Amino acid sequence: MSKEKIIIFDTTLRDGEQSPGASLSVAEKLEIAQQLAALGVDVIEAGFPVSSPAQFEATALVAEQVSGPVIAGLARASQKDIEAAGKAVAPAKKKRIHTFIATSPIHMEHKLKKNSEEVLKMAVEAVRCAKSFVDDVEFSPEDATRSDIAFLIEILTAVIEAGATTLNIPDTVGYILPYEYGQIIARLKSDVPHIDDCIISTHCHNDLGMAVANSLAGVRNGARQVECTVNGLGERAGNAALEEIVMAIHTRADFFAKTGSQPLRTNIKTNQIHRTSQLVSRLTGFVIQPNKAIVGENAFAHEAGVHVDGVLKERTTYEIMTPESIGLSGSRMVLGRHTGRHGFTDRCRQLGFKLTKAELERAYQRFLEIADKKKEVFDEDIAVIINDEIRVVEQIYELKYLHVACGTGTLPTASVKMRTKDGTKQAAACGDGPVDAAYEAIREATGQSPKLESYSIRAVTSGKEALGEATVKITEEGRTYIGRGISTDIIEASAKAYVDAINRMVSAKDKGEQPEIKAEL
Numbered sequence: 178m179s180k181e182k183i184i185i186f187d188t189t190l191r192d193g194e195q196s197p198g199a200s201l202s203v204a205e206k207l208e209i210a211q212q213l214a215a216l217g218v219d220v221i222e223a224g225f226p227v228s229s230p231a232q233f234e235a236t237a238l239v240a241e242q243v244s245g246p247v248i249a250g251l252a253r254a255s256q257k258d259i260e261a262a263g264k265a266v267a268p269a270k271k272k273r274i275h276t277f278i279a280t281s282p283i284h285m286e287h288k289l290k291k292n293s294e295e296v297l298k299m300a301v302e303a304v305r306c307a308k309s310f311v312d313d314v315e316f317s318p319e320d321a322t323r324s325d326i327a328f329l330i331e332i333l334t335a336v337i338e339a340g341a342t343t344l345n346i347p348d349t350v351g352y353i354l355p356y357e358y359g360q361i362i363a364r365l366k367s368d369v370p371h372i373d374d375c376i377i378s379t380h381c382h383n384d385l386g387m388a389v390a391n392s393l394a395g396v397r398n399g400a401r402q403v404e405c406t407v408n409g410l411g412e413r414a415g416n417a418a419l420e421e422i423v424m425a426i427h428t429r430a431d432f433f434a435k436t437g438s439q440p441l442r443t444n445i446k447t448n449q450i451h452r453t454s455q456l457v458s459r460l461t462g463f464v465i466q467p468n469k470a471i472v473g474e475n476a477f478a479h480e481a482g483v484h485v486d487g488v489l490k491e492r493t494t495y496e497i498m499t500p501e502s503i504g505l506s507g508s509r510m511v512l513g514r515h516t517g518r519h520g521f522t523d524r525c526r527q528l529g530f531k532l533t534k535a536e537l538e539r540a541y542q543r544f545l546e547i548a549d550k551k552k553e554v555f556d557e558d559i560a561v562i563i564n565d566e567i568r569v570v571e572q573i574y575e576l577k578y579l580h581v582a583c584g585t586g587t588l589p590t591a592s593v594k595m596r597t598k599d600g601t602k603q604a605a606a607c608g609d610g611p612v613d614a615a616y617e618a619i620r621e622a623t624g625q626s627p628k629l630e631s632y633s634i635r636a637v638t639s640g641k642e643a644l645g646e647a648t649v650k651i652t653e654e655g656r657t658y659i660g661r662g663i664s665t666d667i668i669e670a671s672a673k674a675y676v677d678a679i680n681r682m683v684s685a686k687d688k689g690e691q692p693e694i695k696a697e698l
């Protein structure tokens with residue numbers, strides 16, 4: 178029996194990027210989009226183009242440069258929004274406009290201040306307008322799960338007639354439970370005329386921890402597209418996690434084959450999951466909890482003696498998926514200071530990095546510096562070296578020198594030398610700890626004093642000479658900026674991360690970037 182395909186619609190760059198504190202630059206969005214294409218997602222929702230010039234630019238860039246997936250742009254049910262989305266996705270080979278309007282009594286009355294006839298008319302007009310830009314139009318009745326089912330049937334019937342080809346049923350506020358959500362999908366599938374000519378889609382939020390379970394209940398009842406995000410990023414408690422949806426469909430093919438009409442499949446190359454998850458975590462600054470399903474650090478770690486014993490004798494005793502299936506390879510390549518340019522270039526290529534000659538040279542020089550301090554350089558190290566070196570953010574301030582003195586019974590002090598637009602600046606400061614002292618000295622030298630929201634450091638690989646990666650979040654005027662820095666010295670990594678965040682902040686201000694409008698969906 179042929180397998181029926183589940184369309185994976187990734188909204189990491191739109192819904193995921195709306196997570197409080199996740200803010201990605203245009204270049205970072207492009208990098209994630211390229212990895213999503215390598216992962217094999219069917220649709221990438223690249224942004225909400227009308228909300229800001231940066232959102233428009235990112236959507237247009239993804240549409241222009243990323244091939245393979247359909248590129249979608251989000252639009253409220255208004256001509257201005259739809260025009261912006263239509264223009265932004267225009268360069269894509271396969272393009273979609275995703276338009277939405279709220280249909281629940283509570284949203285129509287308090288947010289839209291419109292009655293149901295007005296909302297229905299706006300939805301139909303929006304779909305018609307979108308249809309003048311693209312063939313592929315998706316419609317979402319926002320807050321569908323708290324809407325009147327008779328009205329849902331009415332509005333979906335009307336938008337299908339107007340040309341919508343995908344009908345998305347959002348559980349915007351994460352309210353529904355799996356059994357109920359399945360019933361809604363089944364009811365729509367049986368009662369909306371011509372719905373079999375369209376794809377029914379799920380979009381579930383995780384406020385009650387049900388996003389993945391609800392999405393799968395939707396699939397079980399006939400939905401054939403799932404909207405999801407890498408690592409479950411998204412508004413509030415997040416969206417359905419792509420990796421969980423995909424691995425559930427792959428691992429429990431037997432369940433769907435038994436209960437659905439046909440076995441199911443996705444186009445996802447599951448061995449790209451781990452890598453995609455790491456990239457998104459690094460670029461958004463959202464650390465993955467160790468016990469997170471599929472991609473958490475402990476997801477495949479067997480510590481308890483009886484488990485280890487079982488797994489050694491027969492893997493399937495305690496393992497329902499293999500680490501290899503998500504791209505965690507058992508053996509890691511190790512490079513060292515004797516690795517030549519050729520060997521390094523080869524490994525970068527095998528790891529999937531596409532670098533220009535100049536970028537490769539910069540990454541290689543940085544690799545040599547690190548290999549000098551750290552005998553073994555692992556694949557994970559190479560990934561962070563490349564991400565650290567191939568920065569697109571303008572180096573308005575550069576840390577040239579850092580010295581920190583601390584010890585028991587002494588006041589931690591730091592001195593820095595920084596390159597700035599007006600030449601070199603030096604500063605010295607003391608603080609509660611060495612990192613605090615270094616940050617104070619950097620504030621002094623740059624004249625910038627954003628609020629430090631959070632600071633974390635992780636070892637990229639294990640071992641006492643591990644490379645440390647620091648991530649800081651700073652805020653100013655309500656906007657968040659994330660900076661990262663790596664070094665074998667954690668104080669230096671922390672200082673670099675702080676300078677990186679300040680550079681991002683200053684460059685955004687120079688460009689006059691405005692806070693974006695958010696789409697609740």
Ligand SMILES: [Zn+2]
Pocket residue numbers: 192349380382411412416697698
């Ligand atoms: Zn959402």
